[in-house]
Amino acid sequence: MVIGICNFDIVCNLRIVIWDFNAVSGKANRFYLNQLELTLTNPWVCLYLIGEKMSDRKPLIAGNWKMNLNLDESVDLVKTLIGSMVDLEGVEVLVAPPYTSLATVKNAIGSARILLAAQNMHWETSGAYTGEISGQMLVETGCTHVILGHSERRTHFGETDEMIDLKAKTALLVGLIPVICIGETLEEREKEQTFEVIKRQLDGSLGSFRDDRVSSFSIVLAYEPVWAIGTGRTATPEQAQEVHHFIREWIKGNFGAETANSLRVLYGGSVKPGNIKDLMSKQDIDGALVGGASLKADSFISLIRLGES
Ligand code: PGA
Numbered sequence: 493m494v495i496g497i498c499n500f501d502i503v504c505n506l507r508i509v510i511w512d513f514n515a516v517s518g519k520a521n522r523f524y525l526n527q528l529e530l531t532l533t534n535p536w537v538c539l540y541l542i543g544e545k546m547s548d549r550k551p552l553i554a555g556n557w558k559m560n561l562n563l564d565e566s567v568d569l570v571k572t573l574i575g576s577m578v579d580l581e582g583v584e585v586l587v588a589p590p591y592t593s594l595a596t597v598k599n600a601i602g603s604a605r606i607l608l609a610a611q612n613m614h615w616e617t618s619g620a621y622t623g624e625i626s627g628q629m630l631v632e633t634g635c636t637h638v639i640l641g642h643s644e645r646r647t648h649f650g651e652t653d654e655m656i657d658l659k660a661k662t663a664l665l666v667g668l669i670p671v672i673c674i675g676e677t678l679e680e681r682e683k684e685q686t687f688e689v690i691k692r693q694l695d696g697s698l699g700s701f702r703d704d705r706v707s708s709f710s711i712v713l714a715y716e717p718v719w720a721i722g723t724g725r726t727a728t729p730e731q732a733q734e735v736h737h738f739i740r741e742w743i744k745g746n747f748g749a750e751t752a753n754s755l756r757v758l759y760g761g762s763v764k765p766g767n768i769k770d771l772m773s774k775q776d777i778d779g780a781l782v783g784g785a786s787l788k789a790d791s792f793i794s795l796i797r798l799g800e801s
Contacts, residue, residue, distance in 0.1 A: 549756050551772065552712065552779035553799045554586040554671065555786025556611065556639060556760075566593045567600045572789040573796070574604040583800040584779075586671075587786070588639055591625055598634030609637035609671060612645060615658035617666070627659075627666040637669045639781075641697055643718045653696025661700060664709060671712040671781065672697055673760070674739075678719035687738055690715075694742050702746045709747075713739060713757045714781040720761025722783060729770045729777075732759045736776035765794035772799055 561569065566589050577585065588609040589597050598608055610633075614624040630638055640663065641656035660670040674693040676686045701709060715735050717727050727735075736757050744752035759771050760781030771777050779799060785791040 549754065549778045550582065550584055551799045551801050552584045552586060552756055552758060553792075553796050554588065554609065554637075554639075554714075554758060554779065554781045555792055556588045556642070556781055556783050557590065557787060558611070558644070558783060559590055560787055561589065561593070563593055563596050566597050569787075569789055569792070570597055570600045570606065573606060573792065574601070576789075576793045577605070577796065580796065580800055583796055585796055586637055588637075594630070594633040594635060601634075607636045608634050609639055610635050611639050611642065613638050613640075613659060613663065613668075615655065615662045617662065627662050627668050630668060631666055635668060637671055637712070638663050639671045639673065639714075641693075642673045643675055643716060643721060647718075653693055653699070656697040657700050660697065660711065664711070669710050669712060671714055671758070673714045673716050673781070675716040675718050675721075675761070681717065681719065686717075686735065690735060690738060691742065694739065698746070709751070711755065713743075713755065714760050715739060715757060716760035716781060718761075722762070724762050726762040726764075726767050726771075727759070729774050732771055733774035733776055736774065740776050763795065765791055765798060768795055768798045 557566070570587065573585065573587075584607060585605070586607040586609050587597065588611050591610060594608065594610060601608060610625065610630045612625075613627045613630055614621055616624075617626050617628055627638065638659075640659050641651060641653070645651040656672060660672060663670040674690055674697070676689040680686060680689050698711075715732065717731075717735075720726050736759065739757050740752050740755070743755055756778035757776060758779045758781045759777050760783070762784075763771065763780040763782045764785045768780055771780070780795065782792070782795060785795060
């Protein structure tokens with residue numbers, strides 16, 4: 493009997509392959525198990541633990557265009573993306589233009605496999621909220637996703653975790669997938685408060701999901717260290733992985749292993765063609781939320797190709 497040794501903390505991310513050799517026929521049967529629950533009574537059973545990524549999480553490359561690109565530029569970019577993506581199956585692509593471009597960009601996307609997101613929404617479905625946009629309005633323009641709690645919203649517009657929690661709940665109610673952003677400032681990292689901040693943001697922005705005992709939901713999380721956004725300074729793959737792992741463990745602790753294994757956690761903050769491969773080679777990094785490098789067709793297309801699994 494041969495038993496491979498592995499770190500049992502990460503056993504749910506491993507594929508356990510059992511070869512049962514039949515001594516008479518010489519044939520081997522192959523089984524897959526997700527858990528180590530075996531009674532090894534058969535001396536012919538060999539057990540191997542193969543360190544292979546088991547999750548079905550499809551990489552997602554999301555372009556957050558912020559307050560950039562006019563209508564014509566947005567349409568040109570989307571059309572170029574569509575033209576270059578025909579052979580790409582192993583990656584999902586999402587674009588988040590400004591509100592005023594959503595309908596036009598949706599029209600340009602047509603039936604192509606590009607997802608559309610808004611960069612924000614209000615938590616109420618309608619009412620006297622001058623200047624605001626509801627989730628239902630976003631659905632009508634063809635959005636499938638909405639970015640919530642981006643650090644620029646938190647910093648410049650006073651958004652709190654509680655507001656993000658309300659928005660995320662409404663988004664799911666109207667059929668939008670929220671892409672919820674969290675991340676620490678440089679000062680918080682230097683004071684070694686990163687995990688505390690991430691936990692506080694998760695507790696706050698997903699608090700009511702947990703309190704309502706929601707067991708399965710469709711959301712995307714994006715870890716974006718504030719010090720890496722638009723600065724050209726990226727977290728190292730190791731720094732990012734450490735936080736992504738923490739986030740997945742938090743999800744596991746609050747919503748169970750199945751949700752934790754299926755939920756995508758993107759990295760954001762100065763992602764470019766030169767660093768995406770190393771970032772995405774990490775176990776818990778499932779894609780990227782990209783600002784600057786998503787505004788130009790050549791860099792966005794490179795990111796999509798490099799991000800494909
Ligand atoms: P950046 O922006 O890629 O320009 O750093 C990322 C973001 O703000 O989502």
